[in-house]
Amino acid sequence: MGSAIYNWLDERLGLTEAMALAREKRVPVHGHSFWYYWGGITLFLFIAQALTGVLLLVYFRPGADAYESVRQITYQMHFGWLIRSAHSWCANLMIFAIFVHMFSVFFMKAYRRPREFGWFTGLALLALTMLFGFSGYLLPMDELSYFATKVGLQIPAGVTLIGPAIEDMIRGGAEVGEFTVQRFFALHVVVLPALFLPLLGLHLWLVQKHGNAVPPAEEAKPAAARLSIPFFPNFFAKDLAMWLIALNVLALLASLFPWGLGRPGDPLVPAPPGIHPEWYFMSSFEMLKVLGRWFPGAAGEALGMIIFNAGLVLWFLIPFYDGSNDSGRRGRIAHYFGLLVLFVLVVTTAAGYQSLK
Amino acid sequence: MNYPFWDVPLIGSGWVIGCIAIFHVMISHFAVGGGFYLPLAERKALKEGRAEWLQTLRGHARFFLVLTGVFGAISGVGIWFAIGLTHPEATSTLIHNFVFGWAIEWVFFIVELTTAAVYYYTWGRIPDALHLKVGWVYAGASFCTLVIINGILTFMLTPGEPWLQVAGTGAEASRFWQAFFNPTYWPSLFLRTVVCTSLAGVWALVTTSRIDGVKQPALKIELVRWSVKWLVPSFVLMPLLLGWYLWMVPVSQRALLSLGMSTIGSGAFTQVTRAALVIVMSSATILAIVYFLAYRNPLDFTFSHAVAVVGVALMATASAEYSREMLRKPYVVGRHMFSNGMRVKSVAAANRNGYLAHTMWTRTNVSPQYARGEAIFRGECMSCHTVDGYRSMRLLLNGRNRASIANLLTMLHDYKPDSPYRRFMPPLAGTDEEVRLLGDYLDHLENGAGAQ
Numbered sequence: 190m191g192s193a194i195y196n197w198l199d200e201r202l203g204l205t206e207a208m209a210l211a212r213e214k215r216v217p218v219h220g221h222s223f224w225y226y227w228g229g230i231t232l233f234l235f236i237a238q239a240l241t242g243v244l245l246l247v248y249f250r251p252g253a254d255a256y257e258s259v260r261q262i263t264y265q266m267h268f269g270w271l272i273r274s275a276h277s278w279c280a281n282l283m284i285f286a287i288f289v290h291m292f293s294v295f296f297m298k299a300y301r302r303p304r305e306f307g308w309f310t311g312l313a314l315l316a317l318t319m320l321f322g323f324s325g326y327l328l329p330m331d332e333l334s335y336f337a338t339k340v341g342l343q344i345p346a347g348v349t350l351i352g353p354a355i356e357d358m359i360r361g362g363a364e365v366g367e368f369t370v371q372r373f374f375a376l377h378v379v380v381l382p383a384l385f386l387p388l389l390g391l392h393l394w395l396v397q398k399h400g401n402a403v404p405p406a407e408e409a410k411p412a413a414a415r416l417s418i419p420f421f422p423n424f425f426a427k428d429l430a431m432w433l434i435a436l437n438v439l440a441l442l443a444s445l446f447p448w449g450l451g452r453p454g455d456p457l458v459p460a461p462p463g464i465h466p467e468w469y470f471m472s473s474f475e476m477l478k479v480l481g482r483w484f485p486g487a488a489g490e491a492l493g494m495i496i497f498n499a500g501l502v503l504w505f506l507i508p509f510y511d512g513s514n515d516s517g518r519r520g521r522i523a524h525y526f527g528l529l530v531l532f533v534l535v536v537t538t539a540a541g542y543q544s545l546k
Numbered sequence: 547m548n549y550p551f552w553d554v555p556l557i558g559s560g561w562v563i564g565c566i567a568i569f570h571v572m573i574s575h576f577a578v579g580g581g582f583y584l585p586l587a588e589r590k591a592l593k594e595g596r597a598e599w600l601q602t603l604r605g606h607a608r609f610f611l612v613l614t615g616v617f618g619a620i621s622g623v624g625i626w627f628a629i630g631l632t633h634p635e636a637t638s639t640l641i642h643n644f645v646f647g648w649a650i651e652w653v654f655f656i657v658e659l660t661t662a663a664v665y666y667y668t669w670g671r672i673p674d675a676l677h678l679k680v681g682w683v684y685a686g687a688s689f690c691t692l693v694i695i696n697g698i699l700t701f702m703l704t705p706g707e708p709w710l711q712v713a714g715t716g717a718e719a720s721r722f723w724q725a726f727f728n729p730t731y732w733p734s735l736f737l738r739t740v741v742c743t744s745l746a747g748v749w750a751l752v753t754t755s756r757i758d759g760v761k762q763p764a765l766k767i768e769l770v771r772w773s774v775k776w777l778v779p780s781f782v783l784m785p786l787l788l789g790w791y792l793w794m795v796p797v798s799q800r801a802l803l804s805l806g807m808s809t810i811g812s813g814a815f816t817q818v819t820r821a822a823l824v825i826v827m828s829s830a831t832i833l834a835i836v837y838f839l840a841y842r843n844p845l846d847f848t849f850s851h852a853v854a855v856v857g858v859a860l861m862a863t864a865s866a867e868y869s870r871e872m873l874r875k876p877y878v879v880g881r882h883m884f885s886n887g888m889r890v891k892s893v894a895a896a897n898r899n900g901y902l903a904h905t906m907w908t909r910t911n912v913s914p915q916y917a918r919g920e921a922i923f924r925g926e927c928m929s930c931h932t933v934d935g936y937r938s939m940r941l942l943l944n945g946r947n948r949a950s951i952a953n954l955l956t957m958l959h960d961y962k963p964d965s966p967y968r969r970f971m972p973p974l975a976g977t978d979e980e981v982r983l984l985g986d987y988l989d990h991l992e993n994g995a996g997a998q
Contacts, residue, residue: 270810440827444820447810
């Protein structure tokens with residue numbers, strides 16, 4: 190009976206081919222294998238975001254009612270607070286996981302030929318995830334999210350020439366208000382997912398097609414000395430165990446440190462002290478501030494923007510500079526560039542938090 | 547206030563007990579469960595002539611001896627040290643009631659520690675049958691320590707009607723056995739016993755995961771699977787036993803479990819619900835990991851997996867013990883003594899004569915106008931609250947002004963049947979003047995009114 194059903198489905202869906210495809214892929218085993226889990230962890234957290242997000246969607250009301258509906262979710266719906274806390278914590282964990290994934294890919298040189306598009310799509314997914322975070326942060330419309338969004342909008346506003354126009358368009362008016370919530374909501378639940386999902390599909394397909402990259406040290410070994418295990422079911426089982434750990438961390442954070450809800454956001458009330466963007470925007474926020482201090486005036490602002498964007502472009506285009514396994518000196522320079530970026534990110538983030546005090 | 551107060555900043559003195567106790571529970575339950583694991587495994591190995599099993603078991607016995615004999619014993623004494631400092635009033639009640647129980651307990655401790663050492667050091671030096679007997683003596687003694695301490699622990703949640711009738715009369719010890727075999731004694735004993743067996747399995751995985759799967763694949767498969775089976779009783783029986791336990795807990799305490807379902811509002815007591823969620827989550831994770839990773843793929847089961855399982859088990863244990871403690875609110879000894887050490891029967895007297903009537907000293911580093919308020923805060927609030935850390939008073943007052951603080955304190959002082967705080971907080975005992983003094987101090991804490 191079971192096999193009859195399987196055969197029926199197999200003939201129509203090609204299950205055997207899919208299984209063969211999954212079995213064919215092998216995952217290398219070496220000292221840095223740990224970093225292979227982070228893409229999977231990110232994927233898991235994204236799935237958790239989609240599920241909890243849909244549950245929140247059931248009760249959330251964008252527009253003027255936004256705060257009240259989040260208040261109901263947090264204080265009245267059974268376990269509404271849990272779903273909301275899980276969604277907020279998961280967003281932070283997901284961005285953290287992407288950063289770990291990105292830097293591990295960078296230092297393992299997994300962006301080199303033929304994996305350039307894995308790198309590009311990955312960066313695009315990171316940018317979309319940060320937009321998810323930014324748009325989602327405003328939706329409760331409490332004091333914190335209101336003022337943090339106001340502050341955060343300074344980043345797009347800083348873009349030369351078109352910045353203010355972009356800011357106005359995102360905000361839906363001269364001030365952050367119910368129209369902003371409406372726009373952010375549309376962005377958060379329709380526009381961004383519509384962009385994110387196909388990109389994610391492409392990204393995953395590329396991983397399946399090219400397999401895991403091995404770090405250069407491992408590549409130098411003779412083929413016989415390299416160990417690997419099949420992706421399915423061996424690595425998949427380990428992946429699932431990691432997902433389980435991620436789920437536990439998420440559950441622990443969401444239940445023990447539930448996300449609170451502040452007072453309603455009110456433009457007439459002075460901003461509470463210590464308002465700042467979320468930690469993943471802290472670095473760009475601080476960098477723009479510092480560059481603004483170094484190069485005062487309009488020309489300086491433009492120069493600051495150019496430096497800032499040049500860094501982003503270089504980061505994006507790294508596969509073209511360090512594109513093959515035998516690029517020797519370029520490989521080393523790319524490595525130092527990566528360390529520099531990591532250092533700048535950490536230092537500016539820390540400086541950002543320091544300057545709040 | 548008859549005793550000085552031990553002020554531990556940020557985490558509060560309660561968490562000092564908590565941290566030591568959670569660590570102790572992880573080990574002491576292993577000491578009981580592992581006490582059965584070792585002789586049962588040894589018996590099986592001897593009967594079926596599995597020499598390589600004995601080799602691994604000997605290593606496990608050493609791990610067991612060090613963990614239980616050193617860390618278990620020290621942390622056990624640490625609990626004593628911490629509860630005496632943190633909760634002198636409650637500790638005194640327990641000693642007056644159970645001093646004989648503890649005397650029995652110490653006999654079993656000595657037998658337990660001795661036989662554990664004898665069991666390890668005589669491995670291969672005395673006849674197998676005798677060695678196995680030592681193992682069984684250990685198992686018996688160690689189980690008895692659970693049998694005894696369980697009576698005292700469950701007493702604190704449900705002292706039972708017979709004991710409550712004589713509480714405070716000086717004749718409490720006459721109801722020793724009723725207090726010992728109190729309403730939650732049996733469900734708790736069974737519950738803890740299955741936890742012991744599963745922790746025996748969890749800790750055994752630490753040893754068995756280290757068997758080299760390439761050199762001795764058969765041994766690793768057998769022993770890992772055999773260890774996993776020790777988790778079966780708890781996963782089958784746990785829901786039933788937990789139901790039984792909760793059924794024996796007074797309705798008012800059980801209600802604390804559902805407080806956190808609908809809200810996380812500031813000041814609402816939702817910790818029990820949240821910790822209970824973590825118990826369910828972490829138990830399910832252990833089940834999934836030991837089945838899919840350990841049982842299905844014993845050869846791929848590594849030492850780090852085993853350590854991860856111990857970590858998740860620690861999460862489950864910590865949240866379970868935490869929930870059990872919280873379930874007692876607002877009492878430290880059910881219906882007899884409030885969680886701040888105030889006896890239920892003494893509240894009326896304190897309201898009449900003053901809470902500070904027997905307090906000899908106030909602090910000199912607090913300005914005189916707040917010193918008495920601060921002393922009340924220390925005595926009546928700080929058993930559960932800290933100024934800036936755990937259950938932070940500053941955070942919970944949430945910007946209230948003096949009038950609003952006064953309203954809150956009046957509500958706590960009047961302790962009317964419909965007061966929402968009654969479900970988890972003790973009444974505020976003291977005269978109207980003292981309530982005002984405490985209010986002044988809290989206002990000073992929150993709004994910095996007046997000069998220090």
